[in-house]
Amino acid sequence: MSTPSTTASHVGESGIQLDETDELIARLRELARTERLLVALDFDGTLAPEVDVPSHARALPEARRAVLELLKLDSTRVALISGRAMESLEQVSDLPDDVLLVGSHGVEIRLDSPTRLTLDTQELAQVDVLSEVLEDVADRVDDVWIESKPAGFALHTRLASDEGSRQAHLMALAETKSEIEGLTVREGKNVLEFSIRSTTKGEALLHLKEYTKATAVFYAGDDVTDEDAFAVLRSGDFGLKSGSGKTIAEFRVSDEAEVAQVLAMLGQFRAEARMSAS
Numbered sequence: 124m125s126t127p128s129t130t131a132s133h134v135g136e137s138g139i140q141l142d143e144t145d146e147l148i149a150r151l152r153e154l155a156r157t158e159r160l161l162v163a164l165d166f167d168g169t170l171a172p173e174v175d176v177p178s179h180a181r182a183l184p185e186a187r188r189a190v191l192e193l194l195k196l197d198s199t200r201v202a203l204i205s206g207r208a209m210e211s212l213e214q215v216s217d218l219p220d221d222v223l224l225v226g227s228h229g230v231e232i233r234l235d236s237p238t239r240l241t242l243d244t245q246e247l248a249q250v251d252v253l254s255e256v257l258e259d260v261a262d263r264v265d266d267v268w269i270e271s272k273p274a275g276f277a278l279h280t281r282l283a284s285d286e287g288s289r290q291a292h293l294m295a296l297a298e299t300k301s302e303i304e305g306l307t308v309r310e311g312k313n314v315l316e317f318s319i320r321s322t323t324k325g326e327a328l329l330h331l332k333e334y335t336k337a338t339a340v341f342y343a344g345d346d347v348t349d350e351d352a353f354a355v356l357r358s359g360d361f362g363l364k365s366g367s368g369k370t371i372a373e374f375r376v377s378d379e380a381e382v383a384q385v386l387a388m389l390g391q392f393r394a395e396a397r398m399s400a401s
């Protein structure tokens with residue numbers, strides 16, 4: 124195998140970023156030898172580069188290829204854990220049905236048989252109130268819009284000015300909180316997410332780990348909400364942060380292309396490990 128060109132770094136005990144590509148490779152090889160592997164991945168900013176229109180986002184071809192290779196391997200499951208609504212995640216990810224999907228930060232889950240999210244009357248009423256309040260905020264600030272999800276909304280500010288974005292955040296926070304008690308608010312890249320359910324990617328990852336009976340987990344993500352998933356990783360698992368920003372993940376690469384390289388390596392090591400196990 125050729126030497127990977129990742130700029131992987133490892134946060135040493137001193138907090139200093141050390142160039143640790145060799146260590147990353149050694150740890151990937153070790154992970155690949157586990158009995159049952161779960162590879163769980165965030166979508167936007169991890170497999171797919173950020174774009175202005177969410178429905179236009181697609182995984183990099185090399186990332187998609189690496190995921191398809193992993194799917195061919197026995198005792199290996201692949202999952203996407205995203206903030207997107209399930210319908211949107213299915214559309215943009217366009218992967219086979221044996222990929223486990225988690226949408227809306229854990230509110231929606233598609234395992235091997237489809238399940239439908241149902242909200243009770245009170246929750247439906249809360250979604251209606253949220254819609255009214257956030258539509259009103261979006262109407263008042265240029266280039267701010269809302270994306271609908273089954274249990275909430277994302278307030279997008281990617282195309283707004285810094286000041287517009289700041290104002291939209293402040294208004295949306297104040298006005299939703301005064302209308303709905305116990306609302307969950309998550310901040311992401313150019314987005315503020317409001318949900319009437321309070322799941323996290325960490326809870327979703329634990330659920331998938333139990334469902335797949337995984338003996339070790341690989342998780343890659345780029346945003347603040349992915350930190351909840353990194354937080355539930357245990358010894359022998361592997362956490363990979365894509366891009367800049369504070370993280371508790373053990374390893375970091377610089378972008379989606381490097382995530383794809385790491386996934387391709389993992390696929391290769393896993394194929395070798397499964398071959399020698401059989």
Ligand SMILES: O=P(O)(O)OC[C@H]1O[C@H](O[C@H]2O[C@H](CO)[C@@H](O)[C@H](O)[C@H]2O)[C@H](O)[C@@H](O)[C@@H]1O
Pocket residue numbers: 165166167168172173174175176177178180204205206207208270277279281311312313314316346
């Ligand atoms: O958990 P993820 O899979 O990373 O999803 C997080 C949010 O992704 C989408 O918004 C982000 O990506 C868009 C497309 O690149 C970009 O236009 C936007 O600025 C980003 O915030 C999605 O639209 C949200 O619903 C997800 O929660």
